[in-house]
Amino acid sequence: MLWKECKSCLFILHGFINVCFNASPPGKPALIGCRSPDKETFTCWWTPGSPGGLPTVHRLYYHRAESKDVRECPDYTSGGSNSCYFDKSQTTLWVEYELTVVATNALGNATSNTLRIDVMNVVRPYPPKNVVLQVKQSNDNPYLFIGWQSPLNKTKTYGWVTIKYQLRVRPEKSKEWKIYDTDLQRNFSLHTVDPKVTYEVEVRCALDHSTWSEWSTTASIKIPGSSQKDRLLWVLMLVSLIPLLTAVCALVVKRNSVKQCLLPPVPGPKIIGVDPRLLKSGRAEDVVSALFGNQKLANMKARTEETEEFISVSDSRDWLLPDERLSEKVRSLIIPNSFVFGAKTQSFELEKAADGKENPVLDRSSSRPGDGRTPLSPAPELQSLRASKDAASRSAGQCPAHSYVDIPTPEDCRTPEATSDDYSRVKGVHGEDVLLEEERVPPCPDAQIQPANVASDYSRVAEVNSDTTVLLQNLPVCKERQHHDAGWTVGKKPEPPGTEVSTGSSTQLVGSGYVDSVPNFC
Amino acid sequence: MLAPESKQLLLVLDAEVLCSALMCKAVDIPDLLDRASQRSDKLHSLSNMLALELESDLPAIGRVTMPRPAMCHTSSLLTPNDKEQALQVSESTLMSLARSLLKAWQYPVGVLSNSANLLPHQSKASISNKLQELQEHSRNLEDGLDVLSGKMGPTAQILSTLPYRGGSDLGQDKMSKLINFNFLLSCLRRDSHKIDSFLKVLRCRAANMQPNLC
Numbered sequence: 001m002l003w004k005e006c007k008s009c010l011f012i013l014h015g016f017i018n019v020c021f022n023a024s025p026p027g028k029p030a031l032i033g034c035r036s037p038d039k040e041t042f043t044c045w046w047t048p049g050s051p052g053g054l055p056t057v058h059r060l061y062y063h064r065a066e067s068k069d070v071r072e073c074p075d076y077t078s079g080g081s082n083s084c085y086f087d088k089s090q091t092t093l094w095v096e097y098e099l100t101v102v103a104t105n106a107l108g109n110a111t112s113n114t115l116r117i118d119v120m121n122v123v124r125p126y127p128p129k130n131v132v133l134q135v136k137q138s139n140d141n142p143y144l145f146i147g148w149q150s151p152l153n154k155t156k157t158y159g160w161v162t163i164k165y166q167l168r169v170r171p172e173k174s175k176e177w178k179i180y181d182t183d184l185q186r187n188f189s190l191h192t193v194d195p196k197v198t199y200e201v202e203v204r205c206a207l208d209h210s211t212w213s214e215w216s217t218t219a220s221i222k223i224p225g226s227s228q229k230d231r232l233l234w235v236l237m238l239v240s241l242i243p244l245l246t247a248v249c250a251l252v253v254k255r256n257s258v259k260q261c262l263l264p265p266v267p268g269p270k271i272i273g274v275d276p277r278l279l280k281s282g283r284a285e286d287v288v289s290a291l292f293g294n295q296k297l298a299n300m301k302a303r304t305e306e307t308e309e310f311i312s313v314s315d316s317r318d319w320l321l322p323d324e325r326l327s328e329k330v331r332s333l334i335i336p337n338s339f340v341f342g343a344k345t346q347s348f349e350l351e352k353a354a355d356g357k358e359n360p361v362l363d364r365s366s367s368r369p370g371d372g373r374t375p376l377s378p379a380p381e382l383q384s385l386r387a388s389k390d391a392a393s394r395s396a397g398q399c400p401a402h403s404y405v406d407i408p409t410p411e412d413c414r415t416p417e418a419t420s421d422d423y424s425r426v427k428g429v430h431g432e433d434v435l436l437e438e439e440r441v442p443p444c445p446d447a448q449i450q451p452a453n454v455a456s457d458y459s460r461v462a463e464v465n466s467d468t469t470v471l472l473q474n475l476p477v478c479k480e481r482q483h484h485d486a487g488w489t490v491g492k493k494p495e496p497p498g499t500e501v502s503t504g505s506s507t508q509l510v511g512s513g514y515v516d517s518v519p520n521f522c
Numbered sequence: 523m524l525a526p527e528s529k530q531l532l533l534v535l536d537a538e539v540l541c542s543a544l545m546c547k548a549v550d551i552p553d554l555l556d557r558a559s560q561r562s563d564k565l566h567s568l569s570n571m572l573a574l575e576l577e578s579d580l581p582a583i584g585r586v587t588m589p590r591p592a593m594c595h596t597s598s599l600l601t602p603n604d605k606e607q608a609l610q611v612s613e614s615t616l617m618s619l620a621r622s623l624l625k626a627w628q629y630p631v632g633v634l635s636n637s638a639n640l641l642p643h644q645s646k647a648s649i650s651n652k653l654q655e656l657q658e659h660s661r662n663l664e665d666g667l668d669v670l671s672g673k674m675g676p677t678a679q680i681l682s683t684l685p686y687r688g689g690s691d692l693g694q695d696k697m698s699k700l701i702n703f704n705f706l707l708s709c710l711r712r713d714s715h716k717i718d719s720f721l722k723v724l725r726c727r728a729a730n731m732q733p734n735l736c
């Protein structure tokens with residue numbers, strides 16, 4: 001009796017205490033939503049209201065749209081706290097569920113909002129699992145291979161559920177994601193990757209056109225810079241530079257010889273016995289000495305080259321003119337044309353003759369009034385020189401070599417490059433006449449011994465009528481015409497007065513001729 | 523009068539023709555199912571997009587007054603509602619169900635397509651386009667399933683009639699137009715999901731030795 005009274009007292013006390021300490025019926029819970037990750041089960045969650053200070057129990061009740069059969073949640077634990085898990089047997093698609101949650105405590109209960117769902121509409125898978133990143137090589141280009149696993153355990157691609165995937169990639173520092181759809185595939189190869197960059201990758205999926213899952217955890221990987229390849233490249237570059245540098249050095253050191261090789265000196269006019277350097281100076285005495293007073297003749301070897309003359313006025317095979325008078329004549333026939341020594345005249349070798357004439361020419365040339373030529377008249381001197389040289393060569397029995405001024409070679413030394421086609425032979429001198437030899441077509445001289453072929457300025461002498469007339473001939477051209485403007489700037493077709501050689505013979509300035517078109521030899 | 527040898531030859535030839543025809547059938551079905559399920563996937567995708575697009579613009583009052591899905595004209599058709607049932611039901615039945623559902627929507631989709639331009643919605647042009655596309659896919663799928671069902675036996679040929687009683691217009695005023703549009707699209711979304719799921723299960727079952735893993 002007393003005990004019962006005590007119990008009620010305690011109970012009232014308890015209530016008082018509760019009231020004193022703000023106990024109340026539970027607050028209204030709220031159903032948040034449901035989710036079906038596999039189209040076979042689903043889970044619903046709610047948030048409890050204020051607890052009211054007392055232990056509160058939450059219960060979820062549901063019924064399917066067509067039936068009035070209200071059932072309670074079969075599983076409150078599998079989905080976590082404040083959740084209700086519906087397993088396969090409890091899950092029906094394409095049917096509406098009505099759910100409510102009731103919170104109960106000692107002081108009362110509270111009912112949540114009613115949530116109507118169709119499981120079809122709450123399908124949303126969890127993110128894909130185990131995202132794997134690998135850097136692979138394809139033709140020396142790195143690419144990123146991304147692989148992942150389905151959030152479900154099913155093995156078949158098709159069937160009750162169809163999962164499609166989507167991934168996004170971005171370089172570490174960038175804020176922009178690039179999205180790629182992979183449909184049903186569980187891997188993807190990304191080729192647009194740069195070396196030495198770290199990439200982040202996330203994947204998500206959807207079930208039967210459901211809402212997309214959340215993005216998976218970020219996987220990142222750094223594409224290795226092809227350091228090995230880079231190093232190799234650098235090494236190769238350096239190695240290839242070394243020979244280049246040495247070549248450049250060699251070129252610099254030997255630039256002179258290189259210049260010689262690449263830009264061979266253009267031979268200037270080389271007249272035996274004439275030093276162009278003296279001529280360049282322009283002083284009269286220099287010129288004279290250059291042309292006539294060449295004491296270096298003494299040094300001249302018996303070079304057989306210089307048996308070439310401007311005009312061969314010999315009528316015999318052996319066209320050496322021992323007769324000085326003849327040589328004079330010959331000389332007088334030779335009137336070299338505008339003889340301009342180029343600035344680049346090289347110092348030519350002064351052909352030496354064993355017996356040099358003192359200056360026979362000098363007087364003679366000066367004695368010729370009509371010879372309004374420039375002092376550059378090496379011909380007369382040359383002529384005599386040649387004559388002497390020829391003698392020397394003849395005696396030597398050697399063949400003439402070449403020099404700049406064409407001098408026909410003696411007969412018995414006829415080489416294919418004989419330049420005799422530029423000259424006619426003087427048969428003989430008869431009194432005041434010079435008889436020329438029969439013409440024939442000589443072979444063309446070779447380029448080698450084709451010194452200054454100023455033949456274009458000269459015509460062949462066909463016949464010498466009197467000492468005032470020279471008949472020029474039309475020479476048949478040889479097979480190969482080779483003009484050699486070896487540094488001479490010869491006036492083109494100089495038509496000085498009196499070209500028409502009195503008789504008016506065809507002044508055919510064929511290349512093979514060599515008589516200057518001004519036979520003004522008075 | 524054919525000689526016995528030639529008769530035998532003819533028989534053999536006939537048998538060969540039959541056999542090859544059968545073999546052709548056996549190879550055709552998975553391929554046809556593959557194509558059919560691709561089309562049904564597209565169909566469901568479109569209806570899903572449409573339903574979501576319109577639902578977002580529906581005011582709360584509309585959602586409340588909207589008829590329940592049980593009111594869809596196809597609700598009377600009993601269909602498998604989960605995976606186990608879908609795997610237990612025969613393939614011909616599944617095909618029949620899919621075809622029935624598809625046929626039931628032939629007319630209502632036309633109504634939706636025609637009413638799209640009158641819809642008081644800002645993106646009605648896009649909605650109209652999607653509906654036209656949907657209609658085309660639906661027709662193509664119907665033809666394809668007709669061919670398929672011909673290869674699957676008599677049960678597949680059964681078509682349940684599910685008449686649509688909604689009328690040719692969707693309502694007089696703006697709100698009822700919107701509500702009816704939404705309701706129809708939600709029904710369509712459900713049924714297109716069913717068709718898609720059934721065909722995909724059929725595809726899996728036809729292509730696999732272990733159908734229970736579908």
